[in-house]
Each structure stands twice: as C-alpha cells, then as structure tokens.
Amino acid sequence: MINGKQRAMLRKMGNRLDPTIQIGKGGINENVINEARRELFDKELVKISVLRNVPESTKQISDEIARQTGAEVVQVIGRKFVLYKRNEEEPIIML
Template sequence: MITSKQRSYLRSLANTMSPIFQIGKEGIEENFIKQVDSALEARELIKISVLNNSDYGAREASDELCQELGCEGVQSIGSKIVLYRQSKKNPKIELPK
C-alpha cells in the first residue's frame, strides 16, 4: 500500500506521460493483462486510456487490473488511469518515505 505522499509523487511523474495502452470494446482480456504486466515490470508506472466504446469505466478498469496484477491504482481521472508496481528485477522509481 502506498501513502498519499507517494501517490502524489507518482501522479506528478505520470502527468507528462502518454497512454501506452487503450481499453476498447474487447475489454480486459488475458492477452491484454499479460502485456500490461510486462509493461509494469519494465516501466513501473504506466498510463492507460479507456475508450468510449469500452464496457468499463476508468475506475472499474483500474480496480480490475489492480486485482489481477497486484499493482496500485495511482490515479483515475476522466478516461485515463495510472498504475504503479515496483519492478522485481530492477526498480527505477524511488518513492519518498
């Protein structure tokens, strides 16, 4: 679990990022989950866009992915979500204490 100070720090890092994935009408499938998992391992912090034709809202998609992948939902605003999970092999982002 991350603190509000850490969440704020991660939001500031994600502010300039572009979404690298989109959740569309297919929703969240196993192949999509595998891709997000590998992206989280490589980048630690990712932004995902939820399209209008998706069955999911941004908050629902964030909750579902966090449950499947064991990551933290940093932010869910409009149609964008930000996820964080510390890398097991080579952590890059150092969170404030």
C-alpha cells in the first residue's frame, strides 16, 4: 500500500511516461494481463490507454487490471491510467 506522498511522486513520474499498452474493443483479455504483468515486472510503473470504442469505463478497467496483476492504481485521467507494482527482487523505484 502506498501513501499520499508516494502516490504524488508516482503521479509525477507517470506524467512523463507514454502509454505502453492499449486496450481496444476486445477489452481485458489474457494477453493484456500478461503484458501488464511483464511491464510491471520490468519497469514497476506503467501507463495504459483505453481506446474510445471500449464500453467499460477507464476506472473499471484500471481496477480490474490492478486486481489481476496485484498492482495499485496510481492515477486515472480521461482514457489513460497509471499502475504501480514494486519489484521485490530488484526494486527500480525507491519510495
């Protein structure tokens, strides 16, 4: 669990990121979850964009991906959101 100060730092870092995963009309599937897990393991902080043709809200999608990957939602803005999951073996971001 991250506190407010840590969340603010992660939001600041997330603002500079480009989305590395896009969720299309197929929604959340096994490939999206696996890619999110891989990105979170490699980078700890991931920005994901949701295309306009997705019927679910960005908040619903971010919560579901966070639940399935064990990550935390740092920020949801419009059609993009940022996830964080600490790499216990080799931490990259020091909070």
